[in-house]
Amino acid sequence: MAHGTRDAEGVAVTDALVDRVRALRPDLRVERCFLDLVAPSLTEALARLRGEVVLVPLLLGAGYHVRVDIPEALASAPHLRARVADVLGPHPLLADALDDRLAEAGWGSGDGPVVLAAAGSTDPRANAGAAAMAALLRVRLRGRQDVVPAYLCAAGPSPAEAVAALRAEGHSRIAVAPYLVSPGFFARRAARSGARLTSAPLGTHASLARLVALRYDQALGRLPLGEEGRPGGAGHGSTGRRGGPGQGAA
Known part of the structure; x- marks a missing residue:
């Protein structure tokens, strides 16, 4: 779940980051959506999913989107079993x-x-x-x-x-x-x-993609919240086929 921007380059960078996460975790279905300004919205994305999902915010800090927008969208999707990962930062x-x-x-x-x-x-x-x-x-x-x-x-x-x-x-x-x-x-x-x-924004930096994968694993209880995703951990590109049946990330 990215914030969303009217800037076409910003949307392209989000898509490229999501592609990098897919490459890290080919065992998972990875969808992307936006919390503002760009389609699909979180509500639209949730409407077409089924089963169990993990929502990973591509947000560096907790704020209004985390406190209000995400819970409201989940309330409109009772057909899903959803977990919400922690925001990316600080880390x-x-x-x-x-x-x-x-x-x-x-x-x-x-x-x-x-x-x-x-x-x-x-x-x-x-x-x-x-x-x-x-x-x-x-x-x-x-x-x-x-x-x-x-x-x-x-x-x-x-x-x-x-x-x-x-x-x-x-x-x-x-x-x-x-x-x-x-x-x-x-x-x-x-x-x-x-x-x-x-300097440039974080963009598609490898560490950012690893952190997205780490937050996913933490949401499922597979890693302690203190795990830093250093080499050898799932956050550093492990593709250990650990996503269960029907389990995906948005």
């Missing part, structure tokens, strides 16, 4: 992906601080998740750079405000790391924050 696999995206953009170990640009939410729990993700990225960078959480809407500071504050402290080399799955409106806003460079 160390996402820190790996963010680090790689920064390196691809040309950010090195000797450069300055990083602003983690999350979507932002009116739900404080979602924003706390982004702050926790900033702490995980700081650990992944081994403390070489500070990582400051910022929010593209509904909360502060904004990425532009965070960049300005870091410049006022004397930093000239600042990077913005979008904590976003797909290109689109928020990614373009993050790129206008005034930093020296902005």
Whole structure:
């Protein structure tokens, strides 16, 4: 279940990520739908499924969609036996992906601080998740750079405000790391924050696909919630044919 965007490239990236999950878990039927703006909607997807399903949100944080939209859609689908997986973030696999995206953009170990640009939410729990993700990225960078959480809407500071504050402290080399799955409106806003460079969204990074598979397994009780999906675990591409009959993911 992706958020949805009017940006055609963002939809294409979602489709490519889902294809990567299918390649990781060929034992599963993997469908995709959107929570807003793009068809099929979650309600439409659920209407054509039968049996047992696992709903995996392609969302980095818990907010209105998780608290309201998903339960309402499930209430309209009593014919299904459904489990809802945890949202993707925060998680160390996402820190790996963010680090790689920064390196691809040309950010090195000797450069300055990083602003983690999350979507932002009116739900404080979602924003706390982004702050926790900033702490995980700081650990992944081994403390070489500070990582400051910022929010593209509904909360502060904004990425532009965070960049300005870091410049006022004397930093000239600042990077913005979008904590976003797909290109689109928020990614373009993050790129206008005034930093020296902005990395790409997480997109189809291998760690993101592994994390989707991990969340699926966790929803079925096959892995503890503390499992990080490191090499050897199901979250790292295991295709152990563990999906039972009639079991799929949406």
